[in-house]
Each structure stands twice: as structure tokens, then as C-alpha cells.
Amino acid sequence: MGLGNIFKAFQPKDKVFFVLFDKVGQNLVEMSKYFHEGIQEFDLNNDDFIKKISDFEHKNDDLTHSIFVELGQNFITPFDREDITALANKLDDIADYMYASAKYIYLYKTPETKEYAEFSLLMHKACLEIQNAIINLKDFKDPAAVKESCIKINSYENLADDVLSKALMNLFETNDPIRIIKVQSVLNYLEEVTDKAEDVANIMENIIIKYA
Amino acid sequence: MGLGNIFKAFQPKDKVFFVLFDKVGQNLVEMSKYFHEGIQEFDLNNDDFIKKISDFEHKNDDLTHSIFVELGQNFITPFDREDITALANKLDDIADYMYASAKYIYLYKTPETKEYAEFSLLMHKACLEIQNAIINLKDFKDPAAVKESCIKINSYENLADDVLSKALMNLFETNDPIRIIKVQSVLNYLEEVTDKAEDVANIMENIIIKYA
Amino acid sequence: MGLGNIFKAFQPKDKVFFVLFDKVGQNLVEMSKYFHEGIQEFDLNNDDFIKKISDFEHKNDDLTHSIFVELGQNFITPFDREDITALANKLDDIADYMYASAKYIYLYKTPETKEYAEFSLLMHKACLEIQNAIINLKDFKDPAAVKESCIKINSYENLADDVLSKALMNLFETNDPIRIIKVQSVLNYLEEVTDKAEDVANIMENIIIKYA
Known part of the structure; x- marks a missing residue:
């Protein structure tokens, strides 16, 4: 068996991480899309919105758990175990803070359609870039594209800072x-979502620096 | 000298880390027990409570410092130096946030016996599981039990999230x-305690994934 | 070519990181000095202060970016790539939180000269020690001096905690x-500055423990 074959033999187990990260990316894109659309027609008397957001959050928990289970069973990983753990945890934080934002909008009965929607649009754009970056991280096939997505995610975080200060000034x-x-x-929970997206971008940039 | 003897020769220096982590676990259990009992009979005119909590916090600082001193002197460590540092720092954060919670309850003169006690019970339960996990992490003797404790700690953090939103609704x-x-x-300081306990659980799960 | 020469051949590329970290240290010292002096004669009708602080923050972003560019181009680094990334990110956080503090002092039009200046003095002292520590970290020439600086930074963070609780009591x-x-x-943004300085100190202590 040649060296190429040996690598091929490992591939299927190794690939499972990318399959799972792809699913996390997909879930975050759907969750942020649903959040952005829902927040613009928010109805306090209807709790479908918060229930659905909670479902997305649980699905993310399950995917994160699956990544850790695979980590415990696989000797071969596409990049360092610490990087996989850090990436999975920070991606899960994004879902957690989206859920926390939705929960307190609902509990506090204070929908602020205009600025909440500005945040949720940035959140959704950041999640789309995270999904792109995950796809391009696979087999390190396009490190330049990953980097490009990370730069965009950082720019959304900067825009979210501006939305936050503008929203606070209006609020006062x-x-x-x-x-x-x-x-x-x-507003602080919403702003944390893009902060965590920036953390994800930093981890992905590090992975590229290390391996690509 | 056989290989077994060589390992034995290293053991005493290696063991010092578990001795210190055991002491941190013991201190956090005692601190959270004292906190939980004290908060239920809190007396703003008596500063014994805050003084004692401050003593526990200082003791934790000293133990954390001892771990770092040992790290500087020992070439052999039971697991990666980064994991020891991260674990020691996050365990110390638990004591720091318990102290901060107590300090501001005292300074703000706003004891909220009922919900504070719900938090402190979860904090104490989390510390008991941290102590268990530390004991079972020693020599990697029972990775499954460590994992079991980590799952419980995560569930206490979820319950603390619910206590927080309920407490806030009542507060408003x-x-x-x-x-x-x-x-x-x-309430935010109290909730940080279980958040930091969850960070500790994540680090311990990572250690198990890496070595067990 | 002897072993000594081989090391010399690597030196110039390796040194670039210390040159950049030195510049970050210098920038943080200047930024915190300007902040401390400016906050004592703060004039809400004059936005020179916030503009200058914003310039320092952008300069820090550029230096941080340069460190990451070098990481992508250099195979040889003076210490682990993860440590360089973590150190660069946390140093940048210091500039970010100084900028956020200045921005909200300006937006909220609430200068609190006395206690803000107590914070900014601690921030400046911490930045001076960070600069010292960076210089002494170079070629690991004086690990004891780095450690000494880290201890001082931790003590400033403790003092900042006390300034915070005193400021809050006065505020209420x-x-x-x-x-x-x-x-x-x-106040929370200001307190984060010394928290991030403590994070920097922890990372530098870890680097010393690992390599010195």
C-alpha cells in the first residue's frame, strides 16, 4: 500500500469533522436568516419565534456534542484537537447569544425593530461568511478565500459597534x-453575537497560519 | 533500573499538581458551602460573611500561585503546561466571581435571599462536581466519571441561566x-460563577480527550 | 557554517516579531499617557481627544495586522505561533477598550474627572510595565524582570477593582x-482595560514558564 493509499484510508474518519462543521455553518445561516426575518415582524403575543430560535440553538448544541464525541473516537484530526474544540465552542457561542438576544427581547417585551434588524442583518452576513470559510477550510483548499471571509466578518463586527453606539444614543x-x-x-447580547463571530474568524485565521 | 522504576522516580514531582488542584477543589467546595449557607441568613450589619469569603478568595490566589511556581520548577507535568495554566486560571476565576458577588451584595445592601440562594446552591453543586472531577482526573483513573461531572456542571449552568431570567423578571x-x-x-456576577465552572468543565473534557 | 552561524542566519526574520511587539508597547504607553492627561482636562465641546485616541487605536490595529502578516510568512518564530497570536490579540484588546472608554465618555457627555483619572493612571502604569516586559522578553534576556512586571500589572488590576467599587458607591x-x-x-469599559492588561501578563508569564 503506497503512501497515497494510506492517506486515503484515513480520509473518511478525518472528513467527519468537516461534515459536522458544515452542518453547524448551515444551522447558523438558517438561524440568523430566521432571526433577521422574524425580528422585522415580531409579535409579542406569538411565541413561535422564540420556540423556533430555541430549536436552532438545541440543534447547534447537538452538533457541537457530536464534534466532541468524534474527537474522543478519532485519533486522526484535520487540524489540532485544541483548534477543533475552540472552533466548535465559539461557533456554539454564536447560537447561544442569538438565543439569549431573542429570549430577552421576548421576556422584556421591548421590540426595537429598526436597530435590532440592523444587528440581525450583520449577524446573518457574518454567518454566511462563516459558512463560506468552513467550506474553504476543508482540505485547506482555498486559504485565501478563508482569509477574505475573516476580513469581512471583522468588518461586520466593526459595523455592529457603530450600530450599538447609535442605538444607545437613541435609547437614552x-x-x-x-x-x-x-x-x-x-443590545449587548446582540453585539456579543458579532463579537463571537470575530472570535471564530480569529481561530480560522490561526488555523490557516498554522497549516496552510 | 527498569522503565517502571523510571516512571516511579518521576511520580513524586508530577503528583504535586494533583495535590494542589485537590486543595483548590476543596477550597471551592468550602467557599461555595459557606456562601450558600451565609446568603440565607445574610446580615448587612455584620461583615463576617464578606471577610470569610475574602479569606477563601485569598487562599485560592495562594494555591493558584503555588501551581505556577511548581510549573516553573518542574520539567515533568501530568498534562500539557497550557492545560494546567488554563485550568488553574479558570478555577481561580470561580473564586474571584464568588467574591465579587458577595462584595456587591454587601456594598449595594440589596440581599435578595430567595434567588441569590438558588444561584449559590447551583454554584455549590458545580463546585462539588469540580472536586469530583479533579479527583477522577488524577492519573486519568476514571475518565468516564470526569465526563459525567462535566455534563452535570453544564446542566447547572443551564439552570443558572433560567434562575437569571426568572430573577430579572421578578426584579423588573x-x-x-x-x-x-x-x-x-x-445577578450577573453570580451567573458568571457557573459560567466559569462550565469553562473549567470544558478544559477538563479537553484534557480527557487528549490523554485518556 | 557552524551552529552559531545557522542561528544568526535565522535571527533577522525572527527579530521582526520583537520589533513589532516593541512598537505595540510604545503605542500603548503613548495612548495611555495621552488618555490620562486628556481625561483631566476633558472638554466635551472639543473632539481632539477622541480623534487622537481613535488614531492610536487604528495604529494598534495596523501593528497587530503586521504581526499576523509576518506570522503567515515566517516559518521561524521566537515562541509558539499560538502565543504570538494570543499576545497580539490581547494587546490589541487594551487599545480597543481604551478607545471604547473614550468613545462613551464623549457620547454620554459624562466626564467624571476624579475616578476616570484614577483608572487612567493605573492603565498607564500597566502599559509601562507591559512595555518593560516586552523589552525583557526579547531573546528571553531577563525572565525575572518580565515576571516582576507581570506581578505589578496584576497589582494594578486589583487596585482598579477597588477604584471601580469606590466609584460605583459614589455614583449611586x-x-x-x-x-x-x-x-x-x-467604568466597566475602563476596568476592562486593566483586565486585558492582566490577560497580557498571564500570557507573558506562560511564555516564560514554557521557554525560559
């Missing part, structure tokens, strides 16, 4: 402290 | 913005 | 919820 105009405390809290 | 009923700001801040 | 005396929410937010 209301002069209603209770409302301010509630909406500030939701 | 008061309609008193100053009180809301103060208690929200304490 | 105002009984003005809107003002409290705004200033609390600025």
Missing part, C-alpha cells in the same frame, strides 16, 4: 430608565 | 430603576 | 438612574 433620548436597562441588555 | 416588577441596576449587577 | 449617591447607567457603562 427616551429618558425612561427601566426601558433603557432592558434594551441596553438586549 | 419592582419598577425601581436604582434597585434594578444594583441587583442586576449582582 | 447621585440617585440619578440615567446618569448611573451611563457612568457605570464607562
Whole structure:
């Protein structure tokens, strides 16, 4: 058996990580799309939105768990185990903070359609780039494209910072402290989503630096 | 000297890390037990509670420092130096956030016995599982038991999220913005304790995946 | 070519990282000095302060980017690529949180000269020690001095915790919820600066433990 064949023999087990990361990418894209569309026609008396977001969050938990189970069973991994763990955990944080944002919008009954939707659009764009980057990370087939996606994700995080300060300035105009405390809290959760997307971008850039 | 003897020769220096981590586990269990009991009979005019919590926090600092001193002196470690550092730092964060919670309950003079005690019970349960996991991590004698503890710690973190949202909903009923700001801040510190316990669980699961 | 010459041949490419980290250290020292001096004569009608702080923040971004570009081009690094990435990212966080503090002081129009200046003095002292530590980390020429700086940085972080609780106690005396929410937010950003300095100290201590 030649060296090429040996590598081929390992491939199927190795590939499982990319299959799972692809599914996480797909789930985050769908979740952020649903969030962005739902937030624009938010109805406090209908809890379909929060239930569906919760389902996406659970699905992400299950995929993350599957990645850890595979890590425990596979000796061969496409990149360092620490990188796989860090990437899986940070991707899961994105789903967690999207869910937390939705939960407190619902609990606090303070939909702020305009600026929430600006955040959710940036979140969705960041998730689309994460999905692209995951696809291009596979077999390190296009490191330049991964890097390009990471730069875009960082730019969305910068835009989210600007949305946050603009939203806060508008919020303080209301002069209603209770409302301010509630909406500030939701805005911080929303802003964490793009922060975690930036963490994901940093991890992917590191993986490229190390292996590509 | 046979290979077995060579390993035996290294053991005493290697073991020092588990001795220290055991002491950290013991300290966190005692600290969280004292916190949980104290918070139920909290007396703002008596600062014994905060003094004792501060003592536990200092003891944790000293143990963490000892772990780093040993790291600088020992060539042989039971697992990667990075994992020892990360584990020691995150365990210390648990003590830091317990202390911060106690400090602001005391400074803000806003004891919220019922929900604070729900948090502190979860904190104590998480610390008990951390202690168990540390014991079972020793010599990798029972990886399955470590994993079991980590799953429980994650479930306590999920329950703490629910306690947080319930506590916030009750808090906003008061309609008193100053009180809301103060208690929200304490609740966030308390919730960080179980978050840091989850970080500890993630690190221990990683160690098992790498070595067991 | 002797072994010594081989090492010399690698040196110039290796050294580039220390040159860049030196520049980051210098930038953080200048930024924190400007911040500390500016905050004591803060004028809300003059946006020179925030513009200059923003310039320092952009310069830090550029230096951080240069470090990552070098990482992608150099096979030889003075210490693990992960450590270089972590150090560069956390140093950049210091600049980011200084900028965020300045931005919200300006946006919220709530200069609190006294306690803001106590924070900024600690921030500046921490940055001076970071600069020292970077210099002494070069070629691992003085690990004991790096450690000494790290201990000082940790002590500044502890002092910043005390400034924070004192500032919050004074703030709540105002009984003005809107003002409290705004200033609390600025205080938290300021406190994050010394937290990130502590993270930098932890990373540098780890590097010393690993290599020195």
C-alpha cells in the first residue's frame, strides 16, 4: 500500500469533522436568516419565534456534542484537537447569544425593530461568511478565500459597534430608565453575537497560519 | 533500573499538581458551602460573611500561585503546561466571581435571599462536581466519571441561566430603576460563577480527550 | 557554517516579531499617557481627544495586522505561533477598550474627572510595565524582570477593582438612574482595560514558564 493509499484510508474518519462543521455553518445561516426575518415582524403575543430560535440553538448544541464525541473516537484530526474544540465552542457561542438576544427581547417585551434588524442583518452576513470559510477550510483548499471571509466578518463586527453606539444614543433620548436597562441588555447580547463571530474568524485565521 | 522504576522516580514531582488542584477543589467546595449557607441568613450589619469569603478568595490566589511556581520548577507535568495554566486560571476565576458577588451584595445592601440562594446552591453543586472531577482526573483513573461531572456542571449552568431570567423578571416588577441596576449587577456576577465552572468543565473534557 | 552561524542566519526574520511587539508597547504607553492627561482636562465641546485616541487605536490595529502578516510568512518564530497570536490579540484588546472608554465618555457627555483619572493612571502604569516586559522578553534576556512586571500589572488590576467599587458607591449617591447607567457603562469599559492588561501578563508569564 503506497503512501497515497494510506492517506486515503484515513480520509473518511478525518472528513467527519468537516461534515459536522458544515452542518453547524448551515444551522447558523438558517438561524440568523430566521432571526433577521422574524425580528422585522415580531409579535409579542406569538411565541413561535422564540420556540423556533430555541430549536436552532438545541440543534447547534447537538452538533457541537457530536464534534466532541468524534474527537474522543478519532485519533486522526484535520487540524489540532485544541483548534477543533475552540472552533466548535465559539461557533456554539454564536447560537447561544442569538438565543439569549431573542429570549430577552421576548421576556422584556421591548421590540426595537429598526436597530435590532440592523444587528440581525450583520449577524446573518457574518454567518454566511462563516459558512463560506468552513467550506474553504476543508482540505485547506482555498486559504485565501478563508482569509477574505475573516476580513469581512471583522468588518461586520466593526459595523455592529457603530450600530450599538447609535442605538444607545437613541435609547437614552427616551429618558425612561427601566426601558433603557432592558434594551441596553438586549443590545449587548446582540453585539456579543458579532463579537463571537470575530472570535471564530480569529481561530480560522490561526488555523490557516498554522497549516496552510 | 527498569522503565517502571523510571516512571516511579518521576511520580513524586508530577503528583504535586494533583495535590494542589485537590486543595483548590476543596477550597471551592468550602467557599461555595459557606456562601450558600451565609446568603440565607445574610446580615448587612455584620461583615463576617464578606471577610470569610475574602479569606477563601485569598487562599485560592495562594494555591493558584503555588501551581505556577511548581510549573516553573518542574520539567515533568501530568498534562500539557497550557492545560494546567488554563485550568488553574479558570478555577481561580470561580473564586474571584464568588467574591465579587458577595462584595456587591454587601456594598449595594440589596440581599435578595430567595434567588441569590438558588444561584449559590447551583454554584455549590458545580463546585462539588469540580472536586469530583479533579479527583477522577488524577492519573486519568476514571475518565468516564470526569465526563459525567462535566455534563452535570453544564446542566447547572443551564439552570443558572433560567434562575437569571426568572430573577430579572421578578426584579423588573419592582419598577425601581436604582434597585434594578444594583441587583442586576449582582445577578450577573453570580451567573458568571457557573459560567466559569462550565469553562473549567470544558478544559477538563479537553484534557480527557487528549490523554485518556 | 557552524551552529552559531545557522542561528544568526535565522535571527533577522525572527527579530521582526520583537520589533513589532516593541512598537505595540510604545503605542500603548503613548495612548495611555495621552488618555490620562486628556481625561483631566476633558472638554466635551472639543473632539481632539477622541480623534487622537481613535488614531492610536487604528495604529494598534495596523501593528497587530503586521504581526499576523509576518506570522503567515515566517516559518521561524521566537515562541509558539499560538502565543504570538494570543499576545497580539490581547494587546490589541487594551487599545480597543481604551478607545471604547473614550468613545462613551464623549457620547454620554459624562466626564467624571476624579475616578476616570484614577483608572487612567493605573492603565498607564500597566502599559509601562507591559512595555518593560516586552523589552525583557526579547531573546528571553531577563525572565525575572518580565515576571516582576507581570506581578505589578496584576497589582494594578486589583487596585482598579477597588477604584471601580469606590466609584460605583459614589455614583449611586447621585440617585440619578440615567446618569448611573451611563457612568457605570464607562467604568466597566475602563476596568476592562486593566483586565486585558492582566490577560497580557498571564500570557507573558506562560511564555516564560514554557521557554525560559
